[in-house]
Amino acid sequence: MRDLYSEANALNNSLKIELGTTMTTFPKIRTLISGRGMLGLCFLLLAVSVPGATSADATAINGTSSDNGSVSTLDRLHAGLFINYDKHTQPLDKAGEASEVNMVLNINFIDIDEMNGKMTTHCWLSIRWTDERRTWQPEEYENITRIHLRATEIWTPQITLFNAASDDDGFLVHTEVILTHKGEFLWVPPAVYTAYCNLNMINWPYDEQTCKLQIGSWGVSNLNADFERTEKGIEYNKGMQSAEWQIIKGETNFVRYYYYSYLEYTLTAQRRSNMYTAIIYTPASCFVILALSTFWLPPHMGGEKIMVNGLLMIVVASFLMYFAQLLPVLANKTPLVVVFYSATLLLLSLSTIVEVGVLYLSTAKHKRRVPDCLKKLLHGKFGSWLLLSHFSCEAEQQTETNKEMDEHVYDNADDDPLDINPAQVPTSRAIQFDWALLATAVDRVSFVAFSLTFLILAIMCGV
Secondary structure (H helix, E strand, O other): OHHHHHHHHHHHHHHHHHHHHHHHOOOOOOOOOOOHHHHHHHHHHHHHHOOOOOHHHHHHHOOOOOOOOHHHHHHHHHHHHOOOOOOOOOOEOOOOOEOOEEEEEEEEEEEEEOOOOEEEEEEEEEEEEEOOOOOOOHHHHOOOOEEEEOHHHOOOOOOEEOOEOOOOOOOOOOOOEEEEOOOEEEEOOEEEEEEEOOOOOOOOOOOEEEEEEEEEEOOOOOEEEOOOOOOOOEEOOOOOOOOOEEEEEEEEEEEEOOOOEEEEEEEEEEEOOHHHHHHHHHHHHHHHHHHHHHHHOOHHHHHHHHHHHHHHHHHHHHHHHHHHHHOOOOOOOOOHHHHHHHHHHHHHHHHHHHHHHHHHHHHOOOOOOOOHHHHHHHHOHHHHHOOOHHHHHHHHHHHHHHHHHHHHHOOOHHHOOOOOOHHHOOOHHHHHHHHHHHHHHHHHHHHHHHHHHHHHHHHHHOO
16 A cells, blocks of 8 residues: 555656646747738638628739739729829920920800900810820730820819909819820810900991900910911811801910910901891981981971981980990990991981971061072072972963963053052062972982982991
């Protein structure tokens, strides 16, 4: 028993020694989830937790792809082109100078506000520049020759209108930019420009207006017109034509200063005047015809003449009020058609005064005869020129009748207590007829004078 007890104690001591040694030499537990392993585990859990995730997503995380489609090629091309690219700096050419910016103005629509002296232009700007560092070989990128870029991610020239007449004429819209494999950028943004215009309304409505657009950049000093694609650096024949205006001429002038430059586009627009011919010049012709026709009415119809002239004066005054609302007030540049209408109003007033005098001559009870010098003119060649021969014949017949009546009344001259020859004393009716004949002559002379005046006025005003 003692031997068994001693063996058990010895075994127990050996176990304690082994356990103690094992506890003291046990290795430290190593953390499996740490650093890069933690990041990979997170992506793995995310790929497993998202519905529809496949092994292709996992391969995309590692930057490899089994599909060599155009999308990945474009991404690779884009990444290679714009490494270390600064969109706030203008590209440089081979000589280290800032690259030139060429621009073409394509006009679609034009409108002119006469009251405010402004021209509004709807247009497109074709802007081109070159970056020598943004080129590639199409063979290396599946024959891709051009790519589309957002204007906000690359450098674009800050184009604006220098002579802007509106607060809305700021910078251009950020449309997409096309980049070719030769490093050529093409940007075609739309623009609506409103500029001040020095109007000349003298020949309205057959006028031609010349306005200027000063388009440029404060930071680009080498802005040029693209004469290689258009002869004048401006295009206006392909756009939608305005209902009232038509561009007949366009010129481009390049203005360069030390720190900025701009392109000055000079546009000459002609008004389409077909409608104005119907509403302005046709009534003017009618006014002239009616004003002259009143001189051919009989002298005793002076009341009708004055009434016609009064109605014409009211209508002409209404047209002048219409012109005042339609046209701007311009110093020393009054439209000739307005001058014609105002002169017509003045001539109608003078015609009314003449008709009042003619009415007085033909209807008043005159006691004196017409002076002999005027009577000779009325019964001579001057009267025949005025077509007064018919009235003269009636006067002669009336005079012969009066003579016969006088001879019948006075058979013997000795019986006349006053010893007056009745044949030499015209009756009151004959005297009245002579004055009416004079009034008719005044009408005919006035007709000739007013006709010449209207003709000269029409030639001067171009009506």
